[in-house]
Amino acid sequence: MNENHAGQDAGHDVGRYMGVSMQETEALRIVGHAAVAPHLLGPAGGVRTGALLTMIDNVGGLNGGLAALPDGWVVSTNLAARVVALTHTGPLRLDSRVLRRGRNNVVTTVQVHDEGAGDALVASGVLTSAILVPENGPPQWSRPLVLDAKAGLSPDRHLPPIVDWLGVRPVGADAVEIDLAPELRNPWGILHGGVVATLVDVAAEHATGGGLTTDVVLHYLAPNRVGPVRAHARLLGERSDGRVLRVEVRDEGADRTTAIAIATCRAR
Amino acid sequence: MTVAYPPDNHLLRDLRFSFEHDHEGLRSRAWMPVVPELCTDLGHARAGALATLVDVIGGGLAASAAAPGWIATADLTLHLVRAARPGSVVEARGEVLRAGRTTVVIEVGLVDEHDAPIGLATMSFAVLPRRDTNPEVATIRQSASTMALPESRLQRPLLEELGVQVRDAARGEIDVPVVEWALNSMGAMQGGVVATVAEVAAETALRAAANEPLVVNDLYVTYLGFGKVGPVRSVVEVLATGTGHGSARVELVDAGAENRAMTVVHAVATRGLE
Numbered sequence: 001m002n003e004n005h006a007g008q009d010a011g012h013d014v015g016r017y018m019g020v021s022m023q024e025t026e027a028l029r030i031v032g033h034a035a036v037a038p039h040l041l042g043p044a045g046g047v048r049t050g051a052l053l054t055m056i057d058n059v060g061g062l063n064g065g066l067a068a069l070p071d072g073w074v075v076s077t078n079l080a081a082r083v084v085a086l087t088h089t090g091p092l093r094l095d096s097r098v099l100r101r102g103r104n105n106v107v108t109t110v111q112v113h114d115e116g117a118g119d120a121l122v123a124s125g126v127l128t129s130a131i132l133v134p135e136n137g138p139p140q141w142s143r144p145l146v147l148d149a150k151a152g153l154s155p156d157r158h159l160p161p162i163v164d165w166l167g168v169r170p171v172g173a174d175a176v177e178i179d180l181a182p183e184l185r186n187p188w189g190i191l192h193g194g195v196v197a198t199l200v201d202v203a204a205e206h207a208t209g210g211g212l213t214t215d216v217v218l219h220y221l222a223p224n225r226v227g228p229v230r231a232h233a234r235l236l237g238e239r240s241d242g243r244v245l246r247v248e249v250r251d252e253g254a255d256r257t258t259a260i261a262i263a264t265c266r267a268r
Numbered sequence: 269m270t271v272a273y274p275p276d277n278h279l280l281r282d283l284r285f286s287f288e289h290d291h292e293g294l295r296s297r298a299w300m301p302v303v304p305e306l307c308t309d310l311g312h313a314r315a316g317a318l319a320t321l322v323d324v325i326g327g328g329l330a331a332s333a334a335a336p337g338w339i340a341t342a343d344l345t346l347h348l349v350r351a352a353r354p355g356s357v358v359e360a361r362g363e364v365l366r367a368g369r370t371t372v373v374i375e376v377g378l379v380d381e382h383d384a385p386i387g388l389a390t391m392s393f394a395v396l397p398r399r400d401t402n403p404e405v406a407t408i409r410q411s412a413s414t415m416a417l418p419e420s421r422l423q424r425p426l427l428e429e430l431g432v433q434v435r436d437a438a439r440g441e442i443d444v445p446v447v448e449w450a451l452n453s454m455g456a457m458q459g460g461v462v463a464t465v466a467e468v469a470a471e472t473a474l475r476a477a478a479n480e481p482l483v484v485n486d487l488y489v490t491y492l493g494f495g496k497v498g499p500v501r502s503v504v505e506v507l508a509t510g511t512g513h514g515s516a517r518v519e520l521v522d523a524g525a526e527n528r529a530m531t532v533v534h535a536v537a538t539r540g541l542e
Contacts, residue, residue: 077371078343078392080488082515082534084508099532100492104370105342105394107490109532124507124517124534126490128342128392130370215515215536217345217488219373219390221366236385237349239485240512240538244349246388260365260375262347262388264486264536 013183014192016149017159020055020094022062024144028098030063034149036090036116039159042212043205043268044086049213050201051162052123054194055094056081056110060127061193063096064106065138066145073138074106074129076193080217081110081125089116105130163202166195171230174207177252180227191224191251196259199231200247204263207233208243211265218261226253233263242266273453274415279429279461282422283317285324286414293332298325298360302352305422305429308471308483310540312351315484316467317426318358318378318387319346320460325362326374326391327459333367338402339393341459341491342371348378348387348485351541356380360389370395387485402453430461432468433499440473440504440518446495456494462531463489466518469502470535474514477506478537482514486536497524513538 020034034047034055042048047055057079064074093113100107106129112122159165166184171177178184178199186192201213230252236244242264249259274280283306288297298321306317323344330339352358359379366373372393378386422429430450435441444457444465452458457465467484474482501523507515518533 077373080345080534082488082507082536084515099490099529102394103396107342107492107532121507126343126488126532126534128490130394132370215486217347217390219365219392221373236347236388239349239541241510241536244347244388257365260390262345262390264347 012187014054014186014194015058017165018051018054018058018194019149020058021149022059022145022147024066028063028067030059030096032059032094034092034094036088036092039161039165043210044212046086046088047092048162048198048201049083049216050198052083052112053079053081053197053201053216056112056123056125057127057194057197059094059096060108060110060125061129063098064108064127064129067098067101067106068131069138072131072133075132076127076129076220077105078128078219079125079193079197081123083123083214085114085120085122086212088114088122091115092122162198166198168199168202170206174234175230175232176203176206177228177230180224180229189225191229193220196220196224196249199229199249200261200263203231203233203247204245204265207235207245208265210268211243212268213263214242214266215264216261218259220259222256222258224251224258226251228252275448276417277449279450279458280324281415281417281420283320284414284416284420285321287325288413293329294364296325296329296362300358302354302356302358303422304354305425307354310481310483312353312541313358314426314464314467315346315348315487316460316464318348318352319344319463319487320458321358321360322346322376322389322391323458323460323463325360326376329362329364329374330372330391330393333364333372334393334395336398337395338398339372340396342392342394343491344389344391344459344463344487344489346387346389346487348541350380350384350386352380352386358386426464427468430464434472437472438476440469440502440516442469442472442502443499443523446498446500454494456496457500459491462491462495462520463487465500465502466520466531466533466535469504469518470516470533471537473504473506474509474516474537478509478514482537483540484535484537485541488534490532492529492531495520495522495530497522499523500530
């Protein structure tokens with residue numbers, strides 16, 4: 001499971017890399033903004049689908065966490081998004097609302113719009129999170145919450161392309177793999193859920209010989225703690241909107257399946 | 269109190285499901301005969317009908333895995349890649365992927381008689397404390413291998429049986445009553461039926477937007493609340509249309525319960541499957 005626990009300094013490299021600023025605009029609503037930065041671009045020219053999923057996880061997860069207070073904080077259990085625009089101008093606006101706050105889970109929706117392209121819809125996503133009580137209690141925040149993506153960053157920073165930053169390497173014709181580098185971990189020391197989503201995206205692209213991922217449904221089953229972490233894609237079938245694949249993510253060092261996903265890839 | 273579910277005259281009997289469970293309750297198989305009453309006008313089984321099969325096998329497995337606790341369905345996803353035609357039998361193979369303290373995750377593969385994949389589905393469930401009114405898991409696991417009674421069968425097309433009424437095709441606004449024939453064990457519209465309502469709403473709006481006979485092949489259903497009063501009403505936002513495909517976001521509310529939010533669904537429609 002992907003554990004979202006923002007508000008502490010360690011384990012936030014993935015969030016910084018994505019560069020999403022977030023603001024609590026009203027109760028149960030978070031609005032994020034992100035640039036269409038060169039290091040996030042994918043093969044279609046816009047922000048890579050895996051990066052969009054990571055942003056959705058960041059914004060939806062924070063909103064779900066705030067909704068869970070004061071009882072606890074959240075861990076992502078399911079992440080799904082349909083990407084309808086693969087080229088983007090930016091900035092992107094991520095608008096998250098809480099659909100349901102239950103006794104032990106929170107459901108948030110995240111709509112992504114391209115403000116530089118007439119506010120066109122980019123993606124529509126849903127994040128479901130389980131409410132848990134962290135060992136040291138839930139994080140403390142000043143409300144309404146404001147998180148600046150640029151805070152603490154050097155203005156002349158140069159960030160490598162996302163696939164290079166993650167250290168993705170192909171394994172045969174239908175799998176990709178990464179090591180569990182420190183900067184890819186979240187505050188609990190496990191692989192960030194957005195990185196898992198990006199790995200699913202890249203595995204689907206790799207297995208289809210360069211297809212463009214447009215749709216992902218991802219279930220987090222267990223944390224990735226050891227590594228390497230491998231995503232293996234298997235073709236289920238082909239339709240008029242692309243190829244449908246099942247992607248299984250495994251923590252090879254722990255010898256267990258940590259996530260499964262179903263992805264749709266459109267031909268380039 | 270243990271409740272008898274489903275009643276004799278019920279959708280789950282009329283769909284003529286049959287089941288086979290393993291002894292540990294971690295895997296199940298189920299079968300559904302495809303009849304014309306379950307099919308779209310393109311001649312293959314509706315995504316909603318297959319979602320109902322998934323919902324039943326997934327719910328049984330999850331209840332087993334969560335015992336002695338009980339479960340609430342959080343979401344259901346379905347991706348279809350091949351048509352299930354009338355006269356064939358769809359086999360669902362369910363497996364528990366995760367059985368944790370708070371969540372259970374199930375995967376269900378759908379195949380035809382030749383073992384060729386028709387689609388893949390997943391479900392996740394929140395684990396809840398048991399109530400007296402929840403069915404006993406032992407009842408589920410030790411029940412007969414079929415829900416069908418000798419006289420069980422659909423008398424009319426599924427959408428007619430459900431009483432689907434289109435209010436505004438272009439906007440995907442439809443109304444569906446909450447009827448005893450299609451209730452779940454909690455007295456609300458059954459989860460697969462909810463998926464069917466969303467499927468029909470998305471299909472109606474996407475056909476109008478794309479001006480071609482698309483059918484829904486992907487569903488991502490997020491369950492928010494029960495539909496107990498009715499009518500269940502849909503609102504559709506068409507996300508995109510392209511050549512041969514389209515996607516939509518569907519919201520279902522219980523109009524008779526002050527428009528209580530029931531479900532959010534993302535649906536993808538394509539041209540007919542092979």
